[in-house]
Amino acid sequence: DAGVTQSPTHLIKTRGQHVTLRCSPISGHKSVSWYQQVLGQGPQFIFQYYEKEERGRGNFPDRFSARQFPNYSSELNVNALLLGDSALYLCASSPHPGQGLGTQYFGPGTRLLVL
Amino acid sequence: AQKITQTQPGMFVQEKEAVTLDCTYDTSDQSYGLFWYKQPSSGEMIFLIYQGSYDEQNATEGRYSLNFQKARKSANLVISASQLGDSAMYFCAMREGNTGGFKTIFGAGTRLFVKA
Numbered sequence: 001d002a003g004v005t006q007s008p009t010h011l012i013k014t015r016g017q018h019v020t021l022r023c024s025p026i027s028g029h030k031s032v033s034w035y036q037q038v039l040g041q042g043p044q045f046i047f048q049y050y051e052k053e054e055r056g057r058g059n060f061p062d063r064f065s066a067r068q069f070p071n072y073s074s075e076l077n078v079n080a081l082l083l084g085d086s087a088l089y090l091c092a093s094s095p096h097p098g099q100g101l102g103t104q105y106f107g108p109g110t111r112l113l114v115l
Numbered sequence: 116a117q118k119i120t121q122t123q124p125g126m127f128v129q130e131k132e133a134v135t136l137d138c139t140y141d142t143s144d145q146s147y148g149l150f151w152y153k154q155p156s157s158g159e160m161i162f163l164i165y166q167g168s169y170d171e172q173n174a175t176e177g178r179y180s181l182n183f184q185k186a187r188k189s190a191n192l193v194i195s196a197s198q199l200g201d202s203a204m205y206f207c208a209m210r211e212g213n214t215g216g217f218k219t220i221f222g223a224g225t226r227l228f229v230k231a
Contacts, residue, residue, distance in 0.1 A: 033219065042119075042206050042221035043160070056217040088158055103150070104219070106160035 002027070004093050004107035012113045013081050021076040021110045025093030031055070032074040033104060034066055035090040043090055049074055050096070086114045118142075119207050121222035128197045129230050135182070136192040136225045138207030144168075147211040149190040151181065154204040154224070163205075166190060194227075202229045 005024045013019050025032050031050040035043035048056035049068035063079045072093075078085055088111050092104035118141040128134035140149065151163040166174045166181045174181045182191040194201055204226050210219040 035219075035221075042208075042223050044221070045219050048217050048219075056212060056219075058218065090160060092160075103162060103165050105162055106152075108157075108159050111158075 004091055004105055006089075006091050006107040006110050008110060009108065010111045010113075012115065014115050015081055015083060017081050017114075019078050019081060019112060021078075021089050021091075021112075022073065023076070023091030023093075023107060024073045025091075026105055029093035029095050029105075030072050031094045031096060032068055032072065033092045033094075034074070034076045035092065036060075036085075037088040037090055037109070038084075039087070046076070081114045083114050086112060088112075119209055119220055119222035121207055121225050123225045124223075125226045125228065127228045127230060128194075130199060131196055133193060133195045134197055134227065136194070136205050136207075136227065138190045138192065138222060140188050140190060140207075140209050142188075142209065142211055144211040147209055149181070149183070150208040150210070150219075151179070151190075151192045152206045152208060152221075153201075154206060156203070160206075164192070197229045199229050199231060202227060 007022045033048040034046040037043040045058040046060050047066045052068045066076045068074045088109045090109045091107045094104045120139045122137055147168045149166045153161045153163055164174050164176045164179045164181050166183045173183050178195045180193045204224045206224045207222040212218055
């Protein structure tokens with residue numbers, strides 16, 4: 001079975017632009033989470049979606065938004081990009097968002113560079 | 116506020132020896148999950164092991180075991196018989212919440228170097 005897939009793998013944008021990152025979960029997984037990992041740090045939680053509804057939100061500005069589609073794939077959108085948004089963006093899927101059933105499996109990530 | 120602390124920025128271990136990576140956490144929830152992930156230089160995040168807060172026995176997965184001490188709020192990862200391929204960043208993470216919302220936080224990570 002295919003793992004979590006993310007696209008694109010790499011992206012270069014300039015300040016002020018908008019970016020959309022995409023994620024397809026493991027088949028059968030209904031929950032998707034997004035994380036931002038700045039170089040040298042641990043991942044920071046951005047959003048969790050389950051059954052197309054937002055179930056968790058981290059401490060990120062409103063420039064960050066996401067949605068989940070009926071096929072459980074997800075998009076992360078970032079508006080008005082700042083230099084500090086340069087990071088590895090990780091998507092993780094799990095069958096169910098709750099602990100015990102909530103083991104997450106990560107995709108390879110999208111490396112975003114904002115110039 | 117929930118928090119994960121990994122106090123070892125870097126660790127060295129001799130090949131074939133065991134190593135313990137420390138993790139302490141802070142939460143006011145009774146129900147939570149603890150995870151360890153490995154991140155090689157390629158950047159992928161590899162799930163290693165999971166421990167639920169109500170699990171009475173320590174989790175084990177092959178060469179990985181989680182030393183869960185609930186009263187001390189610690190969840191240390193033990194890697195037995197280290198291999199050169201174990202050299203990577205290791206992250207401890209905690210998930211808490213309920214059906215109304217979930218949040219997962221990660222520690223700063225420990226970089227493990229396995230020496231031949």
